[in-house]
Amino acid sequence: MNPLKRREILTRMRAANPQPTTELEYGTPFELLVAVILSAQATDKGVNAVTRRLYPDANTPAAILALGVDGLSRYVRTIGLYNAKARNIIATCRLLLERHGGEVPRERGALEALPGVGRKTANVILNTAFGEPAVAVDTHIFRVANRTRFAPGRTPLAVERALLKFTPAEFLLNAHHWLLLHGRYVCKARRPECWRCPIADLCEFGRKTPEPA
DSSP states (O other), X not given: OOHXXXXXXXXXXXXXXXXXXXXXXXXXXXXXXXXXXXHTTSOHHHHHHHHHHHTTTOOSHHHHHHHHHHHHHXXXXXXXXXXXXXXXXXXXXXXXXXXXXXXXXXXXHHHHTSTTOOHHHHHHIIIIITOOOOOOOOHHHHHHHHHHOSSOOSSHHHHHHHHHHHSOHHHHHHHHHHHHHHHHHTSOSSSOOGGGOTTTTTOOOSSOOOOOO
């Protein structure tokens, strides 16, 4: 895909959604961090249902640490892998208090040192909470980047590097959310809805899906 196509794709996405953001509900970087840890192999809707119950009672590292694993598990039990996630969140709260004064760090290395936080989660926090031009490659972004040929790669890290290389600087801050939402609602895994895709004429996917009869 050539640079003009990439720019036009992002220009159209920006026109349709000038200020994209996560669908996870949060008010602070810490609330976002907990929500993103919970969101692994879970839907944003399911995570929001949990945090709407949790955050009015506990929404700081100290308050959640005071719940303990068992107490936190009672709030998050509807989320897949909730026991492991509860343990990671409690351990993360302890480290935030011990090493970072209860604040979420803005450095990738410090974020990735937290239990339950990998590169993708760190990128979400850096981008969404702190406005850094980072790209968190989830399954939606991986699929869209490869299917459209915008930034093909065999691994999430390869796609991330390609996106950072090929995305014009003016679009980099929001590219993560545009591509994610496009994959979630239009360029779906099983049946991409090419007939209503705003970038179908630019996409290099060779098997466009026709509109259902």
